[in-house]
Amino acid sequence: MHWAVQAGSIGNRQLQNNLTSTTTRRPAPHNAAWTLERLQETLDRPKSKVQVALRLLRHQKVATQDREGRLSLRRSALDGSALASLAVAYRDKRESDRAMLEQMVFYGQTGYCRWKVLLAHFDEEDGFERCKSCDNCERMAAAEAERPAQPDPAPDPLHKPLPSMPGPSFEQGSAVKVPRYGAGVVSAADAQTVTVTFPNGSTRCFLASFVTARPG
Numbered sequence: 001m002h003w004a005v006q007a008g009s010i011g012n013r014q015l016q017n018n019l020t021s022t023t024t025r026r027p028a029p030h031n032a033a034w035t036l037e038r039l040q041e042t043l044d045r046p047k048s049k050v051q052v053a054l055r056l057l058r059h060q061k062v063a064t065q066d067r068e069g070r071l072s073l074r075r076s077a078l079d080g081s082a083l084a085s086l087a088v089a090y091r092d093k094r095e096s097d098r099a100m101l102e103q104m105v106f107y108g109q110t111g112y113c114r115w116k117v118l119l120a121h122f123d124e125e126d127g128f129e130r131c132k133s134c135d136n137c138e139r140m141a142a143a144e145a146e147r148p149a150q151p152d153p154a155p156d157p158l159h160k161p162l163p164s165m166p167g168p169s170f171e172q173g174s175a176v177k178v179p180r181y182g183a184g185v186v187s188a189a190d191a192q193t194v195t196v197t198f199p200n201g202s203t204r205c206f207l208a209s210f211v212t213a214r215p216g
Contacts, residue, residue, distance in 0.1 A: 033070040056089055113137050166191040169208035177214040178206055186211075 040050045054071070057063040064072045107117055115131035130137045168189040170176060176196055177183050184196035187203060194211045197203045 035069045035071060039071070052090060052093070056086055056093070060086060060089075062086075111136055111139075170194050170211065170213070175214040176211045178204075178211055183214055 036047070036050065036054065039054070040047045043050060054063065054065070058065060062074055064074060066072070103121065107114065110117055113130045113136055114134040116125055116128055119125040119128055130140070132138075132141065169191060170186045170189040172186055172188060174186045175183065176186055176194065178196055181196070181198065181204065184198040186194055187197045188195040189208070192208055193205050194208050195203060195205045196211065
């Protein structure tokens with residue numbers, strides 16, 4: 001019977017040749033039916049791995065197990081490609097089971113809203129923060145209620161508002177007089193400088209202190 005060959009090859013492909021030479025077509029001990037315990041003893045592999053391998057064989061319709069635990073082989077042999085496919089299925093299931101276990105541990109230990117964690121698992125948590133009814137939400141609400149209200153911060157004595165900027169020293173169009181340049185009209189001005197246009201069309205910029213108003 002190929003039980004040990006097929007189950008062992010799924011669990012560890014490196015043992016396939018040895019298992020083939022020692023267990024191919026071997027009847028169950030004392031001519032009894034194969035069971036999980038007898039198969040595990042023959043393979044000398046961890047029981048958990050043999051269980052996973054048998055589960056995959058049953059899922060692939062290669063083996064059956066009755067209510068008394070007796071195993072039956074529905075297909076007499078599996079070729080290399082079939083064993084390789086089962087090995088890939090075994091690996092994928094192992095990784096899936098590990099990821100599921102990690103998610104279950106995180107769900108049990110998390111301090112976040114449990115509904116938010118569940119929604120995040122299905123990529124539907126956008127805009128959702130708290131359900132306000134799970135144990136974590138109730139714990140966070142109780143902690144927030146016990147937290148004393150924070151007083152408004154005292155004004156910083158070192159912080160002073162910036163002084164307002166002074167307006168332009170002259171209005172645009174004002175008549176002004178500039179030493180050595182004569183009379184002109186303000187074309188632009190700010191708090192520090194004045195731009196003056198003279199009768200000859202020239203324009204110059206001066207410090208505001210250098211310009212004086214001229215009676216209109």
